Amino acid sequence: MIKTLLPALALASATLVNAQVHVRANNFTVNPSTGPVTHVTVRNSGRQSVSGVLRAQFPDGWKVSPTERSIELKPGETKQLPFAIEKGADVSANSYPVRIQFGTLDVTQRVVCASAPYFKPTIDGDLAEWKDSIPISFAKTVVRTYWSSKQFSLAVEVEEDKLTGKRGVEFSLAASDEGKRYGFVVGADGKCEGVTAVVKRDGNVTRYEIGVPFKLMPELKPDAGREFLFSLVVHDPDGIGPRDIGAVMNPLPGQRQFEFGFCSSIH
Amino acid sequence: MKRILLAVMLMMAVSALAAPVFRTAAATDEDPAAAGRKAAEALKAALGGVEPQVVLMADCFEDKENKEKALAAVTAVFGRDKVCGGATYGMFTQAGALTEDAVGLLAIAGVGVSVAFEEKLGAANLTLEKDEVALTAALRSAGARLAKKLPKAGKGNLLIVISDAHSPKNQLLLDGIQSVVGKKLPVTGGSVNKNAGQNWIYHHGKAHTDAAVAILLSGDFKLAQAGRQAKDNDAVITTAKEGAAEAATKLGRKPIAVLAFDCAGRKGKLKNIGDELAAMQSALGKDVPLFGCYCAGEFGPADETDADKSMCYGRGWHVMVTALGAK
Numbered sequence: 167m168i169k170t171l172l173p174a175l176a177l178a179s180a181t182l183v184n185a186q187v188h189v190r191a192n193n194f195t196v197n198p199s200t201g202p203v204t205h206v207t208v209r210n211s212g213r214q215s216v217s218g219v220l221r222a223q224f225p226d227g228w229k230v231s232p233t234e235r236s237i238e239l240k241p242g243e244t245k246q247l248p249f250a251i252e253k254g255a256d257v258s259a260n261s262y263p264v265r266i267q268f269g270t271l272d273v274t275q276r277v278v279c280a281s282a283p284y285f286k287p288t289i290d291g292d293l294a295e296w297k298d299s300i301p302i303s304f305a306k307t308v309v310r311t312y313w314s315s316k317q318f319s320l321a322v323e324v325e326e327d328k329l330t331g332k333r334g335v336e337f338s339l340a341a342s343d344e345g346k347r348y349g350f351v352v353g354a355d356g357k358c359e360g361v362t363a364v365v366k367r368d369g370n371v372t373r374y375e376i377g378v379p380f381k382l383m384p385e386l387k388p389d390a391g392r393e394f395l396f397s398l399v400v401h402d403p404d405g406i407g408p409r410d411i412g413a414v415m416n417p418l419p420g421q422r423q424f425e426f427g428f429c430s431s432i433h
Numbered sequence: 434m435k436r437i438l439l440a441v442m443l444m445m446a447v448s449a450l451a452a453p454v455f456r457t458a459a460a461t462d463e464d465p466a467a468a469g470r471k472a473a474e475a476l477k478a479a480l481g482g483v484e485p486q487v488v489l490m491a492d493c494f495e496d497k498e499n500k501e502k503a504l505a506a507v508t509a510v511f512g513r514d515k516v517c518g519g520a521t522y523g524m525f526t527q528a529g530a531l532t533e534d535a536v537g538l539l540a541i542a543g544v545g546v547s548v549a550f551e552e553k554l555g556a557a558n559l560t561l562e563k564d565e566v567a568l569t570a571a572l573r574s575a576g577a578r579l580a581k582k583l584p585k586a587g588k589g590n591l592l593i594v595i596s597d598a599h600s601p602k603n604q605l606l607l608d609g610i611q612s613v614v615g616k617k618l619p620v621t622g623g624s625v626n627k628n629a630g631q632n633w634i635y636h637h638g639k640a641h642t643d644a645a646v647a648i649l650l651s652g653d654f655k656l657a658q659a660g661r662q663a664k665d666n667d668a669v670i671t672t673a674k675e676g677a678a679e680a681a682t683k684l685g686r687k688p689i690a691v692l693a694f695d696c697a698g699r700k701g702k703l704k705n706i707g708d709e710l711a712a713m714q715s716a717l718g719k720d721v722p723l724f725g726c727y728c729a730g731e732f733g734p735a736d737e738t739d740a741d742k743s744m745c746y747g748r749g750w751h752v753m754v755t756a757l758g759a760k
Contacts, residue, residue: 196698199561199562200600200698200749201664201749201750202664202698203664203665248665250664255562256562283629284628284629284631285628285629286629286630298629314495315495315533389522389532389700389701390522390628390697390698390700390701391697391698391699391700391701391702392701393701427701428701430599430626430627430628430697430729431627431628431629433558433560433627433629
């Protein structure tokens with residue numbers, strides 16, 4: 167196991183509201199069709215208190231309660247506002263528009279369902295078993311996750327033309343913000359201490375299939391409905407450069423890990 | 434000789450229906466056979482010589498091989514014909530909550546019991562998103578077939594349904610059941626673990642997928658139900674207490690037992706698993722026999738403003754509480 171800090175990438179933040187307030191529609195951590203509670207994060211980075219009504223509008227046809235919440239934030243304060251999805255629908259593209267209005271702010275962010283369904287794949291580089299996962303796509307990369315009681319599984323498909331340089335997948339998990347961060351780097355050779363990984367090349371796509379025993383991450387307690395934090399960067403130095411999963415997660419300034427969930431199998 | 438045999442059978446029947454008896458036990462062990470054996474022996478001791486009519490089993494082992502070992506250990510004590518149930522995400526009794534490598538048991542005696550089993554529900558690998566018409570028809574038909582196997586189904590007091598049809602599919606199965614038994618019969622129960630390869634229903638000593646089992650209870654007992662839904666830690670704890678308190682209050686007397694079919698999603702939101710059980714016991718007391726399990730869908734009163742309060746539904750994110758009392 168290699169423990170490293172993720173590189174400080176300059177992610178495009180879609181969250182800036184005005185000079186002092188940032189908003190972020192959090193990832194769904196289970197499929198929207200199961201009726202979860204989701205959150206909008208609001209951070210006051212300014213020196214004055216702010217207050218008002220925040221409205222969140224989810225995809226057409228969804229029923230969400232409430233649709234707005236009053237909020238007051240002291241300087242430096244961050245709050246999570248819950249919104250219960252009473253009726254939602256899953257889309258195969260795994261990208262959902264959420265419009266947020268707060269004061270003069272009116273932004274629409276794309277939100278993903280970041281969740282690992284239960285499944286025990288064979289780690290052999292063949293991704294045929296991953297059809298029931300929930301893919302997250304960004305920058306010519308597709309990331310999929312599964313869990314079982316003993317193993318966190320990860321599949322990463324990387325479209326890349328050049329195979330030179332130090333390539334690989336770097337990722338981390340944590341039980342919470344306060345918890346220990348477990349970091350791993352799987353190189354293009356599939357090597358990573360304590361981790362099972364197979365890397366295969368098919369055309370211009372490199373496929374990483376990775377199994378991480380939960381015994382390497384004792385603070386993580388996998389269970390359906392439980393959340394964890396996750397980050398991932400694909401290193402492709404001779405291609406389009408580092409590819410950070412945060413690019414599709416509307417990160418707040420300085421945010422490096424994002425909420426994910428362990429969920430039951432999707433059928 | 435025939436007269437003696439008849440007299441003995443009548444005495445046994447009277448004895449069985451003398452007074453409702455509900456007892457629970459649970460055990461955890463990495464060895465599934467040991468967990469099943471410990472739970473079964475503890476239940477036998479709790480019964481104090483009373484012969485159960487049915488034993489409801491919940492387990493939370495991973496993989497069929499381990500589940501079958503636990504099931505075999507329980508049936509070795511109580512017999513294959515008396516044990517039914519399913520795979521869950523964990524369980525709780527008045528003694529505590531167990532969420533890993535565990536078996537939970539509920540023994541029922543002293544009431545009328547009918548058990549029905551239906552295999553090949555027709556729901557396997559179908560989704561509401563892609564196969565709504567086929568899935569609806571299959572589950573409604575299967576629910577009706579299941580209910581028709583219960584003699585005098587509409588005359589019972591309580592129907593417990595354990596199914597491999599998770600929320601929201603559970604409502605479709607219940608629609609079929611209610612087409613036979615009517616919509617006023619109290620129903621509780623839950624959907625088994627929906628994780629790939631873990632969705633097993635137990636009946637007559639065997640594990641089945643795409644199946645459902647129904648237990649109809651009748652006799653000299655009262656019951657009251659309450660359902661509550663919640664999706665975050667604080668609300669899960671609060672609603673568990675509210676649901677237990679409402680069911681106990683509506684019952685109007687100290688419960689002789691409480692059933693609580695709870696959502697695994699609710700469990701996933703708990704920072705401390707024991708908090709929800711503690712909340713329920715703050716309303717019920719710690720001495721009331723309590724059997725609960727974490728499911729992938731629950732049957733009971735829906736905690737929704739537009740729900741008919743006199744009916745039961747198939748829902749998710751709920752804890753469905755049924756308080757049972759002597760008449």
